[in-house]
Amino acid sequence: MMDETLFRVGLSADFLDEQRRLIFPDIGLGLLSAKPGLEHEFLPEYRAEYTPDMLAGYDVLISLKPRVTARSLEGVERLCAIGRCGVGYDNVDLAACTERDIAVYITPRGVVRPMAESIVLFVLALSHNLVRKDRMVREGKWVESTRDLGREPRDRVIGSIGFGNICTEAFRLLSGFGVGHLLAYDPFVSPDTIRTEGVEPVSLEDIFRRSDYVLINCPLTPGTRKLVGAAQLALMKPTAFLSNTARGPIVDEAALVEALRERRIAGAALDVFETEPLPAGSPLLSLDNVILTSHSIGWTEELFRDMGRIDCEGALAVMSGEAPPSVVNPAVLDRPGFRRKLAEYQSRFRG
16 A cells, blocks of 8 residues: 655665765755655665565656666556656666556756767767877877877768757757768658758668768667677778767677777777676777777766756656656556556645
């Protein structure tokens, strides 16, 4: 039976460090603390996959990295919504959540600018051999580093796989560098919509053939898993770069390693990998033409401030009997069980 005295919000333990101190300066907790009748707490431990006992006592879960599977939700009746901190939700079983009358919502407004800036950062770092020059100077190879010439994005072709808000903002920022041409492949966006942003809609093959920089900006789905493999990489110019800030499994990592090792492409910048954390024995670690970051290149104070507030605002919406924004399993919104949960919250907490 639901405890009618408090609305309870749980937050995943990976918002905290090993001493259980908040890692991020501001994730909107003040919004929750100021709400009468609401109690929030961080889960007592981190697990890669939630178990039912971790979730059973909450009305809303705000989650960073752990997976939500069908096993996680066995017997969980009280939970009404899961707020994912970010825009990816491949670690959440949406079908299982819908079956349990649980809405899953994300924070798209919070990630657009920092992720777009990260894409620009990768493009510029690759263009100017930033990491390689840094290593050479540290190794005392000053003269050699001065001869390691870069190639500007000016007048070059930049192509994106995926044309969502992050790509649109990244293209807007990159246009300031005098980019020659912008291309996009996205079967879920109409060509006319892409053209209105001054971008040419093209086929996936054209992205790889024509681009000097290939940017991956699509979600991980069954249809995009290993979308970028040996055949696609073989189409790229030997002077072209690949950037992936989306999800690691979109790229066939073994095929990419071979293309980089054989210098069939100029380089890559990767924030995401097939296995995370990146294994100590990964062949990527031995290559000097790839930039590697820890699935956190876009993590800024502003990112977590904005994502956290959006997630907390979503929790407050549920408490008042309203669906949260940016729900990614919209079928749940019409389910009687979900509507019943919202009606109960409205009768208990609104007004």
